[in-house]
Amino acid sequence: MKSLGRHIIAEFYDCDKEMLDNIDAIEFHMKQAAYETGATIVNSSFHRFLPYGVSGVVVVSESHLTIHTWPEYGYAAVDLFTCGDHVDPWKAFTYLKKVFKSQRVHVVEHLRGRYDEIGIPETASHKAVVDESEQAVVSL
Helix, strand or coil, X not given: CCEEEEEEEEEEECCCHHHHCXXXXXXXXXXXXXXXHCCCEEEEEEEECCCCCEEEEEEECCEEEEEEEEHHHCEEEXXXXXXXXXXXXXXXXXXXXXXXXXXXXXXXXXXXXEXXXXXXXXXXXXXXXXXXXXXXXXXC
């Protein structure tokens, strides 16, 4: 079944607590995870909370990767949302599981924008092709 995107929602348990509280390491590994998928990074933003915890997002041309950590519990909640046929969010999942030293995971994949639910033919390409004569020109 084809879709516009794949959204992996991952729960990482029993992780390296020090890693989960290190904003520089989290940002580095989230960006590396984006590269692992084959995505193109557009921007990123990360924040460290007091007394502990990190939240962040890596915006990619193909969607985003986000993380929220609870180092005190050795837990990280991660979303890996990618669009297009040339990126694989499971590569990011595998990479992050390894670097966080997660001993246990719960993961679910959702297909976002399923072709059959939107009414897109299964034979259609991922990106719609627009005839130049149909493009609107807007002037302000």
